[in-house]
Amino acid sequence: MAKKTGKKAADVVFEPKLKPIPNGLFANLTQFTQTPLFAQIIHQCLEYCLMFKICTPGVTATRVEALLHMVLHLLLLAVMEDATSEENIILESVTKSFTSHALCRSKSTQLGELTIVGLLQHISTVPEFESCGPKICHILKRLWQKRPQTYVEATEGLKFPYDTIESPSPAPGVDSELDLKKKRALDRQAKIMAQFQQQQQNFLSNQADIDWGEEDLSADEEASVPSSTEKKLWKYPTGNCILCQEETNDSRLYGTFALMMDSAMFRQTDVRDASYVREAMNCPSSLDRPADAIRPFGMASENREKVRRLDSTGGEVITEKQGLGSGFPPNQVVRSPIMTGCGHIMHYTCFETYCAATYRRHSHQVARNHPERLMLKEFVCPLCKALGNAFLPIIWKGKEESYPNVLATNETFEEFLEGKLVQSVSRFRSHALIMESDKLHTSGYQNFFVDYVSKNIISPLSNKVEQLVTPTIPSLTLAPPAPE
Known part of the structure; x- marks a missing residue:
């Protein structure tokens, strides 16, 4: 606004814009600003x-100063809401005009007999209220636009520290502003x-020396152009430890929590019950689409029945009754282990410290019913209080996957069947014979395992794995000959 008007940013005054209320209970809400009590x-x-300084030292x-800004804001609102002017004012409506x-x-x-404008003149000379000067000047301008003749008579003996308030017309020109x-x-x-035309001209002048050619690429040449490779980096969960708030990385082992337990949520369809067979056959072909239109589905919707009864007039009324x-x-339920987790991350050393604190809490508060059972290695997440009994370490490195990558092979499927597959089967048979002879450390699986671990697992663990699987050859020492 300061750039548009050419003023300083401190001299810009924003006028409040009240929403009009054409009808209703609050249609004439702003008329209280025209009363003598409000002016008082x-x-x-x-x-x-x-x-x-004299009243409240x-x-x-x-x-x-903050109070004065609020009062000036109300004063400006009252002046803007005053719809009377010198042309249409009458004697009876003088008392209903804030101006x-x-x-x-x-x-x-x-200080003597003073009007509101006189008080504004005294406030404009106080150094502590210098920031209120632009707003006071704007209020005086609006008062002058409302009543130019009355304003000149009221401010004849007053001297404001502002420039002379001048305007081309008493009322603001709306058309000129538009x-x-x-x-x-x-x-x-x-x-x-x-500016856009200049940039376009500069681009054409820079590209004038390039020979774009006149022949288009043929269909074979377009097909030979390799497509762009799409790459995506798959990262494993990282973040800050919820206990020490330090960042998790390969320098310290970290992981997340899990709760492993048996559950009866795995069910098998009873083929002897027609209702459950029908439910399995009517199941949608794709479970990745919303099924709100068919809910409740299957057995859940077969607990409703139509009931016929007579009303007071003797007519038949059909109503729907919902039962159990x-x-x-229960014999079709299979108990199987499941694992759930909250996904929060913590260092393993911080997890050990937290578990030790949990043990101390149980020993100190023996009369309390704790949420976790230490005999079953249970604990609660420090952040969300989810129950857990296992710590899952995150030891895998991020992997970059690109398309087509391994899918873009140089050999056909028939060549793979006749060549590499035969070699793989023969190598597998030879490895099986070696395993039977108890010479596993000389097989190729060991090198494959070490290579896989070194590429996909974090460095501290991969180095330990390499040290464990490296075969150690015992040194041979010759005993001295026995004395004769």
Whole structure:
């Protein structure tokens, strides 16, 4: 706004824009600002801002300055909501105009008989309230636009430290402001178009020496152009440790929590029950699509029945009654282990410290019913309090996958069947014979395992694996000959 108006940023005053209320209970809400009581409140607040050092010596000037900004905001609102003017004002409506109260109605103060405009003149000379100067000047301008003749008479003996308030007309020209905005918008558009044309001309002049050719690529040449390779880096979970708040990396072992337990959520369809067979056959072919349209599905929807009854007039009424559904047969349930986790990350050393603190808490608070059972190695997540009994270390490195990568082979599938597959089968048979002869450390699987671990597992663990699987050859020493 300062750039548009050419003023300083401190001199810009934003006028509040109230939403019009055409009808209803609050249609005439702003009329209270035109009452003498409201003008008296504004007058006394401005008087307090001048005499606060005498009335309340302990109050600082900054707090009074904040109050003064609020009072000036209300004063500006009241002036803007005053719809009367010198042309249409009559004697009876003088008491219903805030502008008339601010310019003509004076009250006795410690500084003499002053109006609201007179108090504003005294406030404008106080150094502590220098930041309120632009807003006071804007209020005076609006008062002058409302009542130019009355304003000149009311401020004849006053001297404000501002420039002379001048305007081409008492009322702000709405049409001229709109024309000015349109002119500025057209100037900006013309400037942008000129800049765009200059950039286009510079680009064409720089590309003038390039021979683009006149022949298009044929279909065979287009097919021979290799497609761009799509790469994606698959990363394993990382982040900050929820206990020490340090970043997790390969320097320290870290992992997440899990709860391993048996569950009866695995079910098998009872082929002897037609209802469950029908439910399995009517199951949608794709379970990756929303099935809200068919819910409740299967056995869950077969607990409703139509009931016929007679109403008071003797007519038949059909209603739907919902009862209990059929339970799943317990002999068709298979208990299998499942694992759930909260996904929060913690260093293993921090996890050991947390477990030790849990043991101490149990020993110190023996009368409390703790959520975890230490006999089953249970614990709760320090962050979300989820139950867990296992620590899953994250030891895998991030892997970069690209498309087509391994899918773009140089040999056909028939060549693979006749060549590499035969060699792989023969190598497998030879390795099986070696395993039977108890010479596993000389097989090729050991080198394959070490190579896989070194590429996919973090360095501290891969180095230990290489040391463990490296075969150690015992040294042979010759014993001295026995004495004769």
